[in-house]
Amino acid sequence: MTYFLLGIPAAFCLAASLMPFIPIAHGIFRMFDFCRLQIAAIATFLLILTAVLLPSNLYSLTFIGMSLGTIAIQLYYIIRFTPLWPKQSVNHDSDQQNAATFSLLVCNVKQGNEDHSRLARLIERRDPDIIILMETDQTWLNSLATVLDPYEHKVSCPQDNSYGMHLVSRLKMLSGDIKLLLNEEIPSFHCRFEIGDGHNFDMISIHPEPPIPHHDTIGRDAEILLAGELATKRERPMIVTGDLNDVAWSETTRRFLRISRLLDPRQGRGMYNTFDARIPFLRWPLDHIFHSQEFELVSISREPSVGSDHFPMFYEFSLVYENGNSLPDKPTEDDLEDAKSLIGTENGRSRKPVGENWED
Structure with a gap:
């Protein structure tokens, strides 16, 4: 036995x-x-x-x-x-006098979460320069109006299908576009911000579909890799962030890093498991931020629960342009071919997003 x-x-x-x-x-x-x-x-x-x-x-x-x-x-x-691995993105040197530093709060609020006040208190306490919220419907935006209205710049796409998004910023937003990359009901944000003495950077915020055992993951994988391809065409420093519904160590995310040539600040620091906030033993890193080599990391922290199934993440970066960041490996031919195949397959499909009725 x-x-x-x-x-x-x-x-x-x-x-x-x-x-x-x-x-x-x-x-x-x-x-x-x-x-x-x-x-x-x-x-x-x-x-x-x-x-x-x-x-x-x-x-x-x-x-x-x-x-x-x-x-x-x-x-x-x-x-x-883990700390046993070399850091992929370097720590910010506080002695740098001309560095432009800013903070971001990124959170999947969970559409059905009715405890709006906990997130509002977190925003007041952390006072971030940029806030990106996912799974936001109009009820969420109404409930957070008091803490979000002071932010001058915003991009908003509230939806009732768990794919709504909302972004506010006190940094000057030079452009803020809502794009439907591969599915007509899954928005992504494409923004450009001004910081410091006329310096600009771009940011893409995405929330692709979750993987479920009885469904393919082509939609999720394709959107992540398409964001990676967009990053290769960047003309300015770039950040990609959001609830990617994929773990940091998956082949899809690693392929994204090779294609995009962006950096993962968690490497060499910690996992920062954000899901599931309700079940301590079943947690993994689903909420991500990746950045180009012009940034240095000032701080990264997982914030306390706000009633969602995701923990919020708080980041501070400094835009310094020249530093000791080490780039990921270059993409292989297989990386590029697989990305092209997945994106082409998903682009040719017309369907409802996976998981849009989870709040019913």
Whole structure:
């Protein structure tokens, strides 16, 4: 009985670790990308139990081998989001006198979350220069009017399908466009801001579809990669942010970084798991910010819960242009071809977004 109780979970953990290697854009395979930390923790627990409870024989050695294989695979992906890995984006040097520094608060509010006051208090406390909110309907905007109205510049697209977005800024907004990249019901924001002595930077905010086990992930993957392609055409410093519904270590996100040549400030610092805020053991990094090499990171923090299933994230950046940031690897031919294929496939489909009726 002990062999069964240890062997089956060890085999499952190894299988779950191998599933994401299957190159099929479908939720049944992509879902195991999310829980790498949890799978590694379970495999470590099984490894210890096997060593303690079972005698040394072929069965126990097999179970130990499966657990070690699982841990090795998971560490390959998650170790870069620990202090054991070199930082991809450098810390801001406070001695730089001419640096232009600004802050952002990014939050998926959860459309059905009725506790609007908690987010309002967070905004008042943090007082960010730019606020990007996702899953906002008109009820949310009405409830936050008191704290958001003082911001002079805004882009707003409230919707009732969990894909609404709202952005406000005290930085001068030179342009703010709402674009429907691949789905007519999923907006994205494309803005240009002025900061400091006439310096400009661009920002793309996206909220692609979530992966679910019975549906393909082509829409999500294609939108993320399309944002990466847009970043390659940038003429100014750029930031891409939002609830990407993808984890920081997935193949899609890593491909995005190679294509866009943007940096992930979490690498070498921490995972900053933002979802699910309601379940401590089931958390992973879904809310992201990526930046071009002209920025340095001043601070990054996960904020307390505001009643949503996502934690808010607060960032401070400095636009310095020249620093010691190290760029990601260049994209391979496979990266470019796969991105083109996914974007072309999704662009040719006409359908409702996944998850738009979750609040019903």
